[in-house]
Amino acid sequence: MSRDLTIRVSLIEDDETIREGYAYLIGNTEGYKVVSAYRSFEDAARRIAQDDPDVLLLDVELPGLSGIDALPKLKKLLPETHILMLTVYEHEQQIFRALGNGAAGYLTKNTSHDKIISAIHEVMEGGGPMSAHIARMVISSFKRNEQSPLTRRETEILEQIATGKSRKRIAEELFIDLETVKSHIKNIYHKLNVHSKADAIKTAKDNKFI
Amino acid sequence: MSRDLTIRVSLIEDDETIREGYAYLIGNTEGYKVVSAYRSFEDAARRIAQDDPDVLLLDVELPGLSGIDALPKLKKLLPETHILMLTVYEHEQQIFRALGNGAAGYLTKNTSHDKIISAIHEVMEGGGPMSAHIARMVISSFKRNEQSPLTRRETEILEQIATGKSRKRIAEELFIDLETVKSHIKNIYHKLNVHSKADAIKTAKDNKFI
DNA sequence: AGCGCCATCCCCTTTTTTAGGGTAAAAATT
């Protein structure tokens, strides 16, 4: 007998073994219920809105529309559902695209069964479950390069430039003269060996100077 | 008797109860050893390099130099050490500053003792341990706004502008005419109700349109 | 079939910004 508190889970996963393995695992856990399991987005699209899952486990590598590209469409069909991505690969670009598209968590398929269950629980409690390496990659994406050749002021000014502000406006907001800003920019260009705003921003971002 | 595999842990935490509680907990766990415990960065600065910890638990709210501002200095003293932040608050700005300064993980102080231990283990294995809400905040920071008034092309062009590229260069890279780029920008400005590049970028970023 | 939205392109003008060169003195750090 299912109660109010039972967490409703759906799956979209093309590998039958994995799909049925997860379905069995989750379905046999107290407090969790598998309301549907599909093998592709196209299969799921027609009926998943009626299934009304609380949590959806979504494979990244799906035949037809990939899990990542399916995400925005699934978010429209299921605005309240927490979507957890499942993958065998840990590709940085995919991870950030998925998170940008609204994924609430990201798990590798070698995740142990009890961690899958606790990830589902965690996401219902407002958490953002991630596998260890993925969490590290996400954290690393924030990390600045300590080997930057730019001084503090130069970094600050380049950051302002990267927001699209003019030199004049930067000067006003930092309470320094326009000429000072120009000097800093000259030095930045020399240090980064570039000759334009765009190249300076690109180099600085690629190297995590800003 | 300590073996090669023993994980060396240091603490910097001003609250005596918490500091000694953690020290006791970690010191009495098989495979972990507390090599030092300080009550401020200033206290730690002189000697911590000799302690040679594998993992440092660092309080965010520290008397004197805050944990976040101490991070870059500690990274210089301890280039190989994984630094885990501890905090009572979950302030978004602090979290991102800490991650930018090289923190390897971020835990709230209400974290259970066994999760502290597993976080230390996880960071040694290349993971990035975070408390649930913090992980969610980090993930949310990537999420785009689906309610953007901008079309796909407009979004693409505004993203290019935010990298500092000129309209001419954007036109070349997207294989469209300069006039087309100008038209899109006009529409972007109207939709966002702004009159400059900088304001468009700011509005778009604030609203996660880009 | 028609409407609206989207992406594309064309013309005009004026103001603002950028990038390059050289020089040098406070101010802060080490």
Add this chain to the structure above:
DNA sequence: AATTTTTACCCTAAAAAAGGGGATGGCGCT
């Protein structure tokens, strides 16, 4: 005391931005 950082000034020409106007085909939805 020495070095780095931050600040400021002068000069010039090219490039870019912002604002205005209008026009055309294509695509999706009703």
